[in-house]
Amino acid sequence: MERLSGPELVQKASQLIENNELDEAVKIFGYLVDKVPDAPLPLLSRCTCLIQLEKYEDAKKDAENLLHFPNMPISEELAPGNSTLHSVAYVRLAKCYKELGQIEEAEKLLKKRLEIEKTTKPRAIKEIINGDDETEVGTNDEQSIKTNKASEKLRLQGNELYKLKKYKESSDIYSEALELDPNNFFVHSNQALVLSKLNELDDALVHAETCIRLNSKWPKGYYRKGCILFEQKKYSEAFSALQLAKHYGAEDADLSRKIDLAxxxxxxxxxxxxxxxxxxxxxxxxxxxxxxxxxxxxxxxxxxxxxxxxxxx
The missing domain is CATH 1.10.287 (Helix Hairpins)
Known part of the structure; x- marks a missing residue:
């Protein structure tokens, strides 16, 4: 798999799905999830395949993890009838709960999905809201989606600059993204990383802690905090933060090495x-x-x- 590029792997997985070789497709999407943890689409694809394989417990975990991502707009072609990532995540999660016999929980999730669709589609808003506020709500929500999309685009630009080791330029781009969407914990995580590379550890720690505040169950926020505290020689606090990263599901050799070193x-x-x-x-x-x-x-x-x-x- 390592010899193939991302697009080539996606194309191969799509071919496997067409041939009904879903287990092999799951392996490819799992590889992509590990390699690109900040990208939600491989996770969504794996979740869908797992549902088709009737592996509902594993699919449920993937759907729950999708809800940790920002609620970005998605293509209708990707998930017909769903306009945002969280919308389709709730549909997948509801399917899992239904098949596992938890009908009441599935219905609650579908209601949440409906609420998202009502607030992201101006036409749907007009069906349930009367009065002059209709246009304002729709316009505000459309603007919010555009803002999130622009912020995500900047984040990806910052990631490319980071890969080129242009840390200052990358940090500047992340700052622009946060001006558009200050609650994007992925950007805060990236900013924490790049600032630590620039040895601006105090500022990096602020972003890591903001990341945790915005999503207290996302392991990478604690991992970022632990690494920064370690660089500050605050070994007791670093050890605690890294242990929390492990507690919330982070599992890799680098984390274990950092914990042992701390x-x-x-x-x-x-x-x-x-x-x-x-x-x-x-x-x-x-x-x-x-x-x-x-x-x-x-x-x-x-x-x-x-x-x-x-x-x-």
Whole structure:
């Protein structure tokens, strides 16, 4: 698979689907999902294939993950009757719940899908809303879709610049994207990454934490935060963030390596501070016996604990 380009893999998967070789198509889409985790379409395609294979539990996970992406507009040809990514995700999810015997939950999901379609199609809005507000609501929503689409286009441009290691230019493009859509957690994640490459770690951390605030169950936000904290030598906080990334589903060799490295750094740092504490106690004991008054010793102890040993307690 690695020898083929993305479009070639998609074409091959499409041919496999035509030949009803759905298991092989699922493997290709799974490969694309791993290689391009920020792209929703391979995930959607895999979800659809899994439903056709009646693997509803696996398909349900993919459909739920689709809801973590921004609700971008999609082509009618891709999913007839659905105008946005979340709309088709709810349809796929409802199908899974229905086949798994959870009819009530499936109906709730279809209602959510209907609400999305009502707010994204001006004609549908006019069917349920009376009065002068009809045009305004439709116009505002159309503008919102255009804004999200423009922001996503900028994000992809920034990604291409990042691949070329043009980090400053990439960051500038991500900033433009966030001006259009400040709640796009994918852009915040990308900005956190590129700012860390520019060694602007404090600003990078802000974007990583914003990413987590916007989507508290997306593992990459915690991964970004953990990597940045590690670079700041805040090993205890980095270890916690990376563990949360693992908890929310991130599974790759690099994450495991980072967790092990953060654990090792944290252990070494703790051991070093314990040695320093032992030496400090010895020095203070000698000073107390021979040279320094008690008030001075007390001030020295406070200073040592605040600056060097505070995170041990």
């Amino acid at each position: 654990r090792k750094k944290l252990r070494n740092s703790t051991n070093l501070k314990l040695i320093m504490l032992s030496v400090a106690v010895t020095i203070i004991s000698v000073l107390t016996l021979y040279f320094v008054e008690f008030e001075q010793i007390k001030n020295l102890i406070y200073w040592l604990f605040n600056n060097y040993f505070g995170d041990l307690w």
